Amino acid sequence: MLEKFREGSQGPGAKIILGAVIVTFALAGVSSYLGSGSAQSAATVNGVDISKQALENQVRNDRSRLESQQGESFAARWEQPEFQNQIRQQSLDTLVAQNLLQQMTDDLSLRIGDEKIRSYIFSMEQFQTDGVFNEERYISLLRQNGMTPAQFVERLRTDFAQQQLTDALVSSEFSLPSEVKLLAALQNQQRQLSQLIVPVNKFANDIAITDAEVSRYYEDSKAFFQTPQQASVDYILVDMKDISTGIELAADAAENYYNEHQSSYAQEDKRKVAHILVAFNDDEATAEKKAQALLTKIQLGADFAELAKTSSDDTFSGENGGELDWLEKDIMDPVFEAAAFALVNDGDVTSELVRSDFGFHIIKLLAVEPGKVKAFADVKTAIETRLKNEQAVSHFDELAEQLAEQAFEVPDSLDVASEETGLAIVSTELFSADAIPAPLNDPKIVSTLFDQDFIAEGLNSEIINLSDEQSIVVRINEYKAQSTKPLTDVNDEIIERLTATKAEQKALSFMTNVSAKINAGENIDAELATVDASFTAPEWLSRFDYTKADFKVLSKLFSMPKPAAEQATVATETSLSGDVTLLKFSSVRDAEMNAEEATRLGDTLKNINAQADYEMLIQTLIKAADVSYPVAE
Structure with a gap:
């Protein structure tokens, strides 16, 4: 129950129910609703297609969110094809759920008033300048995302309607006082513990590891002693930012544009x-x-x-x-x-x-x-930015096309492409798949760099479009295949591992002996003297007192049965550091719950129940729906 309590508010269902659904849909992933109209869909839900472009956008949004939450650990996992497939499937499941919710809101005829939509748009900080709604900024941001105001309003209307549905789940849930009391009792319960902590290294002094043991461990565990494949890369990058920096407009360019397009600035x-x-x-x-x-x-x-x-x-x-x-x-x-x-x-x-x-x-x-034409001074900066962007885009397209042609015509070197485009060749040091430097740490590039056919050819890649503002051509400069480290390089590491394992076994054997004597009512002073250790004074610990006890020790403590009167319960646990701890659990006491905590726990239980309702709703809709996926070619 406590595990459910801790994880409940972190699950994807809870985030959908409790999160800001509208803002997420309306801006952060706005392009996912404007798919490119691919002939083949990623899935079909009751006859409604989910485009491949929508799926790619959802994957990109989910990846960015997870990367910001998990940092470097996510980047390493992302290089694994199985993990990428898992994220892709989760993104597709999200889109299927969204489509089913939308169809349900349509069936229920849930509607949102125009005034609420209007008020929400006017309150969005993205569209404000100095705290006031800015119509020009509003239109500009929508255009950048490929949307018209009408499309955006309709998207908001859809999202608010879905929010009505999920809000109904939350508002209809409740928690019983008895549930809150039970949860509080479990969460706040304290247990009295004495610990006998024996560092494993106390048992390592007389351990000898033979060459035969080292060799056998090496042969059985070669998978743990691999040097990953590595590559060093030469590349040429076309970057819109670099191009924009070097663009200078004529002194009268903005004013001439304004005079020619005054109708565009009429309110x-x-x-x-x-x-x-x-x-x-x-x-x-x-x-x-x-x-x-x-x-x-x-x-x-x-x-x-x-x-x-x-x-x-x-x-x-x-x-x-x-x-x-x-x-x-x-x-x-x-x-x-x-x-x-x-x-x-x-x-x-x-x-x-x-x-x-x-x-x-x-x-x-x-x-x-009445409408009026905006003064040139009010739009000068915007015009200059527009003109620079137009020139940058034009120059970017020219350079990218030129780079693609030269890299193809002279495929065994980037020198000619560099000379013709004026773009520098960048060379990297050797790197592995879990430490790819920017801007090469993009899935489209990674799949090319570590493709064995591409490595064997030793030629320039085709031009790879990373975004609307970056394109790149890469080639392998040096490649080192994955290999097993020689035994001489890992000999000391293996000895250390084997020693630690044998020392832990001896420590556990020692603790088992001590535990047996305690249960038999025998004196253990002689055993404790051999390791120069003693039990700590009894102290009351809560479930989350990680400063007073190791995480694994606390988990063990709160999984042990309540001791009988006047009789301590003992158990052994290896801590995260590898040391062995003997737990002497002697008593339990419950803590009082104040009104504030009762309210908080009640809300938590309601959210957990609402999440379960949401997940059940989605599963029910999926079972009743006709969901199909295209057959892979």
């Missing part, structure tokens, strides 16, 4: 409107009748703001007479937006009801802010 009209919403509530005909009655009252002179306060189902805006924030194009529902921008004069009200996915609207125009 459209903004509208401030108020609305009255009559939601469908499973009876569209009744909703339409109610909305029409309200519109008729307004046309006969009724106060719009008063009707909004008393009759609008959008209670948030209704409190302010139905008034919304300033409206710009491509933010709200297209039907609502078209009707709002069709109004001409302040005070105009739509002559007919406006039907959206959420119900029937009556819209009133409150004010218009």
Whole structure:
């Protein structure tokens, strides 16, 4: 139970339930929703394809997240094909789950109001300048991610709907007081322990290792004495950053561009409107009748703001007479937006009801802010950046194409390619697959560098596109195959290992003898004198007192049965350092639980239960779904 408690809030299900789903979907992995339309999908879920591009983006996002969490240990594991396949399968499972959730939200007709979407966009720091929403930054960031405002709004609408579903799981869960009490008792329980710690090296002095034992261990364990394959590499890198640094614009370039493209810097009209919403509530005909009655009252002179306060189902805006924030194009529902921008004069009200996915609207125009052309000074920096980027992209493409041609035409050297492009050849020292230097530590390069056919050919690689801003050509300069270290190089290491093993065995035998005497009620002073050791004074330890006892010792202690009255329980455990510890467990006491802790543990249990609900939901959806995967060629 405690293991579940510790791990519960760390699992992928809990992260989906408790994490910021919307931000993750909307920006960090926005490109994963805009696949390249590959003819072959990575999977099909109830007839809906998951593109290969979406899978690659998900894998890249998952890899980046895990790499930031695990650091160097992840980089080493990533070089193993089996581990890469495991991450790829987990990423595909994530996309399948997301698709199933989306289909479920559609079936349940979960909907999110335009005002919530709008408020969320305006609150996102990514789109703000000095704490204020910046429309130009908003449009620019979306364009960089290949999205239009309409696509982004729809993506948010989808994510909020899925969040409604997962929130329902969390809010419906609960924890019983008896569960909380039991968990607190287990977590806070203390156990009284005396430790007899005997360093293994006390038993190593008279141990002799023969040459025959060393040879036998070497032959049986050659897999542990391998020198990994190594390579040194020559490469030429085309890097957009390096190209951009050297670009200088003519003094009037930005102003000339501005004069030629002024229409691109014209801000459209903004509208401030108020609305009255009559939601469908499973009876569209009744909703339409109610909305029409309200519109008729307004046309006969009724106060719009008063009707909004008393009759609008959008209670948030209704409190302010139905008034919304300033409206710009491509933010709200297209039907609502078209009707709002069709109004001409302040005070105009739509002559007919406006039907959206959420119900029937009556819209009133409150004010218009005419569009205007932005001043050159306000957009100069952005224009200069754009012009430099355009030149850099053009020059990048030219250099990459030139590098690819020269590396192919003269395949046994990079010298000519370097001379023709003006790009330097970079040479590395020998490195292994678990210590690849940047920028070579990319899966596309690694799969090439340690491919035996590529190594045997000794030729330039094809140009490898690392990203939109980096391309590279590599060649093997020197290669050393994996080999077994000679016995002479590892002889001392083997002797050390064998000595440690025999010393531990002697230590365990000693502790077994001491333990038997304790259980028999015999005196152990003579045995303890031989190793110059004694039991520590009894002390109370909690489950997580790692400063007072070794992790393995604590785990052993809290797995031991409760001792009988006046009778200590003994057990032996080897610590993480290799020393042997004899545990004398004598008593148990429970700790009190305060109100704050009860609340915290109750919330933890609810989250664990919610995670289990989520995982059960996904598994149920998968079992009921038609999920297919393409057959590998």
